[in-house]
Amino acid sequence: MSNAVVTKRSKKQALGRYGRVGKALDELDDRLGVAKGGRSFLDKIFPDHWSFMLGEIALYSFVVLLATGVFLSLYYIPSSAIVTYHGSYLPLDGQSMTEAYASTVNLSFAVRAGLLMRQMHHWAADIFIGAMVVHMARVFFTGAFRKPRELNWTIGVTLLTLAIVNGFLGYSLPDDLVSGTGIRIAYSIILSVPLVGTYLAFFVFGGNFPGTAVLPRFFILHVLVVPGIMLALVSAHMILLVRQKHTQFPGEGRTEDNVVGTPMFPVFMAKTTGFMLIVTGVTALLGAFAQINPIWQFGPYDASRISYAVQPDWYMAFLDGALRIFPAWSFHSFGHTIPLEVTIPAVIFPGLVFGLAYAWPALERMVTKDVAPHNLLDRPSSRPKRTAAGVAVLAAISMLFIASSTDVIANFFHISLNTVLWAMRVLVLVSPFIAYPIAYKIASEMHATRGSGKRKTANVVTRTDEGEYVATAAPAYADDVAHDLAPTPVPQYIEAVEADEEPDDGVRTIDR
Amino acid sequence: MGASSARRSRIVAWGLSAFVVAVPLAWFTPAHASTLPPYQTGRRNAGTPNSSVVVKKHGVVTSYGDSAITYRAPSPALAALGQALYLQNCASCHGTEANGVPAAGTTGAYPNLVGLGPATIDFWIESGRMPAADPRSVQAPRRTPRLTHDQALAVAAWINSLSPSYPYIPTVNLKDANVANGAALFALNCAACHTIEGDGDALARSTFAPSLRNIPATQVAEAIRTGPGNMPRFTGNLSDYQVADIVKYVTTEIQHPRNPGGFGLGGLGPVAEGFVGLLLGVGLLALVGFWVGERQ
Amino acid sequence: MSERREHRTAVSLNGLREDDPHLQPAARNPQLVERVIALTLLVGVVLIIGFGAAYWVNAAPWTLGATMGGGLFFLGVGLIAWAKYLMARGPFVEERHVLATSQEDRDAFAAAIVERGGGVVKRRRVLGGLVGGGLGAFGVVALFPLLRSLGPLPKGTLFHTDWRAGSFAVDITGRRIHVSDLAVGSIVTVFPEGTQNTDRGQAVDQTVLIRLSNENFTTQKGRESWGPMGYIAYSKLCTHLGCPVGLYEQQLQLLVCPCHQSMFNVNNGAIPNFGPAPRPLPQLPLYIDAAGYIRSQSDYHEPVGPGFWERS
Structure with a gap:
């Protein structure tokens, strides 16, 4: 026994103070020189506000998308060749359909865990884009896009655009009745572009609709080209985040020149890994219990079939809403047609929305003339104009989102479609003008009354010997954990306290 | 197209079913039918005695049909009871003669019921739409029926006795029907209004296509054959076999979706999915984030 | 021990004693919290093992998702709780280094580009022009064949359908439609014979054939002979975005597009009276031949489906 201990210790000494890990790091550093950078990376401080987790939801649902997507791509066949289905889902037995549709049905029913993976993939996509929008709203309302982070804002807007495009491409791949209708509409939208529309449509689809080229093309775009670009942009987004360091809310001990929070290792790493597990877990739970896109019920696409209540996924719905409520203003003249009823809501309008998003940092700088770099965030209430503008845009887009279900609303409340349509037309136009003043008022009131209603520590008033009254803040409440601690740099070593050694500096170990 | 070779099998299947229908037809239909080209399936006037095996009693057609659907006339013996029920429940709008002319003093124009065929009368009464709760409403909604099955048959028998007409009340043989064919035909003919999941949706001017979730087989067949309200009639374009499939x-x-992927989310498709994804997905994860991060 | 401390003092810039409050767990009762976390993680581990078992026996999808999702969820919660309640509570701080470099560095960088690079180009304008021009030309030239090989040119294909003079109207099964087939108020989707199973037939040629009663029907000027015996045919492609206008309201005599609810008045030349569709559905001229079959007099007189630039 004692022999073994001796051997172990001598071995340990031979390896050096940090054992195998230290040895491995030595070898790595000999070759790559990573020790210094690695150390400072592990010491990196991440501010810990809950709203900073929203972007992580997006990041980790992207990871889920990649993983489940690889699984799906093993079974999906991007082909328009017609086959006759003879699989396990009887209501489709003997129907002719594209190989794409048949393979999607097969991977749902015949591949173990296939349906779960498909549903997780779809839910992850819905969550991904939802989280991106919420994250973008957080960045917008807190002014995190300001100098020096305009480039990262631009990357973010591009990522959102690409995610929406890729979501649509993926939604199209099963070639079921609903998605086929979506492709048909996309074709018509491309066709509506003035001057070059027909050429664009023919080049994208390899000819007239539907053709046989579109599924393989959408597939390679969906699984390779767009995700490849997105992966590169997500990396750039992260690298810029690390290089520029995260923003933080103003608060005690927080300045433009520091970052207060938790160190990368181990606290942040544990938290973020746990969060990744939770995002995956929630996606899997949704995939288990909430059926999404039951393509076997929709049946295969056939250009002469149609279902009522066909809608795109939620992130495309605002475009669908815009198409529904826009008046029938087609322009015919000089032997040409400009289908304004399509071009304006489906081409120009989204162009304007995303253009506005790209341009916002520059626009705001033009108005505020503020060219200083900012690392401390705004509270949304302290910038009522910006907040109100953002709320107004969100209000209009939400109304368009609702307008994409005019038929469902009319059916649910038993009112006339015509009434709902006119109501939505009015609401889309009016809502930003109602939302702006309300948001402005709320934000400015909140700003004016900031801090009221919050629990404060008492003031202790003492009288000095000279008769002067001095008010000092009382110590923090005992349960405000860490409230009274000033931030400290991440320690480069931790000094062990011997169990038998009495601390000589008067600091007593807190006994909890 | 490369599509055609694989689709050929479907054509063959159609052709075969057409043949199956055509053989008995050649026997029972008038002479001119035999001159039809072979690809005609003989669905002409489907749902009427013109296209089917006919059973007559005392020179009156009592039932007709084929192995998919049998159409039976309500027993004429019920007519007297039917008239009494009619006068009690229907005459105030449709008139004592069932011709849509209400009694003097009432205003409004109501449908003439004479010559509509027992299936129509049976459908409207048994689906609870008639007698209407609000005769002025744009579209009578489905309700718990006010008259029993036998009473509905009696009213249909009386109206049919005024001017015998078709279609009779169908009985669908579901045993031999093909659910896959039905799915394809449903997508082609029904989904445009009732949605592919059968939930129904709003139509023009406050009308709506009703949900199909809770409708007995007979009424589905009656609706297809008679075209109630805004629904088109499907006669020559669907054979009895096809109707049975649907x-x-x-x-x-x-009506009983398998939902292998979990809860069906009300069948509303992407609308419901969007709400679940945003509220349950993003919302729940944001709450977790709220716990993970610090709040100040 | 003393040796170690000496070493540290020599290298380190800052250190904290083990009992520093920054390093203490945030939990007030770490032992209890540790037990709760252990339990949470244990539930996670059990569920993950359950996932493996469920996969092994090929259980229903919801079982797989529930075990996997639940397992990951509990593991995640446990891990976060560990970090949040038991690891050093901080707060910690780090300096933000100014990203901007010195003016000299910037000048040197700019000089490298402008003087070194620019000088080279300035002295050899022709070479620079040739290299730039060549690459530019390659970009432009490469773009055209790339685009061009993606698909055929539209040419006239959008202007025509496969309906010809004398085409039989057939349904999806290929059956010719006879004049006695449809009752009043019936609708059927028809194709020119031979195209009913082709992509183009379904996407372009699809036509709705409706039998109307003649009351309330307004014949459009110049189309007096197009709808014999109450048979009337409209293109099934919505003029808004090309969805099939398959929704026929028999009493209101409306064709409705299920996608965006454009409504076309069947009794009056399919002129839209609601929704975003800008044009009536094109009408197909029909006639009934001697044998009683529905046939087309000619192709549509205008392009079917949604609008595009070349359409007049």
Whole structure:
């Protein structure tokens, strides 16, 4: 026994103070020189506000998308060749359909865990884009896009655009009745572009609709080209985040020149890994219990079939809403047609929305003339104009989102479609003008009354010997954990306290 | 197209079913039918005695049909009871003669029921739409029926006795029906209004296509053959076999969807999915984030 | 021990004693919290093992998702709780280094580009022009064949359908439609014979054939002979975005597009009276031949489906 201990210790000494890990790091550093950078990376401080987790939801649902997507791509066949289905889902037995549709049905029913993976993939996509929008709203309302982070804002807007495009491409791949209708509409939208529309449509689809080229093309775009670009942009987004360091809310001990929070290792790493597990877990739970896109019920696409209540996924719905409520203003003249009823809501309008998003940092700088770099965030209430503008845009887009279900609303409340349509037309136009003043008022009131209603520590008033009254803040409440601690740099070593050694500096170990 | 070779099998299947229908037809239909080109399936006037095996009693057609659907006339013996029920429940709008002319003093124009055929009368009464709760409403909604099955048959028998007409009340043989054919036909003919999941949706001017979730087989067949309200009539364009296929699909897969992927989310498709994804997905994860991060 | 401390003091810039409050767990009762976390993680581990078992026996999808999702969820919660309640509570701080470099560095960088690079180009304008021009030309030239090989040119294909003079109207099964087939108020989707199973037939040629009663029907000027015996045919492609206008309201005599609810008045030349569709559905001229079959007099007189630039 004692022999073994001796051997172990001598071995340990031979390896050096940090054992195998230290040895491995030595070898790595000999070759790559990573020790210094690695150390400072592990010491990196991440501010810990809950709203900073929203972007992580997006990041980790992207990871889920990649993983489940690889699984799906093993079974999906991007082909328009017609086959006759003879699989396990009887209501489709003997129907002719594209190989794409048949393979999607097969991977749902015949591949173990296939349906779960498909549903997780779809839910992850819905969550991904939802989280991106919420994250973008957080960045917008807190002014995190300001100098020096305009480039990262631009990357973010591009990522959102690409995610929406890729979501649509993926939604199209099963070639079921609903998605086929979506492709048909996309074709018509491309066709509506003035001057070059027909050429664009023919080049994208390899000819007239539907053709046989579109599924393989959408597939390679969906699984390779767009995700490849997105992966590169997500990396750039992260690298810029690390290089520029995260923003933080103003608060005690927080300045433009520091970052207060938790160190990368181990606290942040544990938290973020746990969060990744939770995002995956929630996606899997949704995939288990909430059926999404039951393509076997929709049946295969056939250009002469149609279902009522066909809608795109939620992130495309605002475009669908815009198409529904826009008046029938087609322009015919000089032997040409400009289908304004399509071009304006489906081409120009989204162009304007995303253009506005790209341009916002520059626009705001033009108005505020503020060219200083900012690392401390705004509270949304302290910038009522910006907040109100953002709320107004969100209000209009939400109304368009609702307008994409005019038929469902009319059916649910038993009112006339015509009434709902006119109501939505009015609401889309009016809502930003109602939302702006309300948001402005709320934000400015909140700003004016900031801090009221919050629990404060008492003031202790003492009288000095000279008769002067001095008010000092009382110590923090005992349960405000860490409230009274000033931030400290991440320690480069931790000094062990011997169990038998009495601390000589008067600091007593807190006994909890 | 490369599509055609694989689709050929479907054509063959159609052709075969057409042949199956055509053989008995050649026997029972008038002479001119035999001059039809072979690809005609003989669905002409489907749902009427013109296209089917006919059973007569005392020179009156009592039932007709084929192995998919049998159409039976309500027993004429019920007519007297039917008239009494009619006068009590229907005459205030449709008139004592059932011709749509209400009694003097009442205003409004109501449908003439004479010559509509027992299936129509049976459908409207048994689906609870008639007698109407609000005769002025744009579209009578489905309700718990006010008259019993036998009473509905009696009213249909009386109205049919005024001027015998078709279609009779169908009985669908679901045993031999093909649910896959039904699915395809449903997508082609029904989904445009009732949605592919059979939930129905709003139509023009406050009318709506009703949900198909809770409709008995007979009424589905009656609706297809008679075209109640704004629904088009499907006669020559669907054979009895095809109607039976659709009815089977509706009463099985539409009314009892398998939902292998979990809860069906009300069948509203992407609308419901969007709400679940945003509120349950993003919302729940944001709450977790709220716990993970610090709040100040 | 003393040796170690000496070493540290020599290298380190800052250190904290083990009992520093920054390093203490945030939990007030770490032992209890540790037990709760252990339990949470244990539930996670059990569920993950359950996932493996469920996969092994090929259980229903919801079982797989529930075990996997639940397992990951509990593991995640446990891990976060560990970090949040038991690891050093901080707060910690780090300096933000100014990203901007010195003016000299910037000048040197700019000089490298402008003087070194620019000088080279300035002295050899022709070479620079040739290299730039060549690459530019390659970009432009490469773009055209790339685009061009993606698909055929539209040419006239959008202007025509496969309906010809004398085409039989057939349904999806290929059956010719006879004049006695449809009752009043019936609708059927028809194709020119031979195209009913082709992509183009379904996407372009699809036509709705409706039998109307003649009351309330307004014949459009110049189309007096197009709808014999109440048979009337409209293109099934919505003029808004090309969805099939398959929704026929028999009493209101409306064709409705299920996608965006454009409504076309069947009794009056399919002129839209609601929704975003800008044009009536094109009408197909029909006639009934001697044998009683529905046939087309000619192709549509205008392009079917949604609008595009070349359409007049």
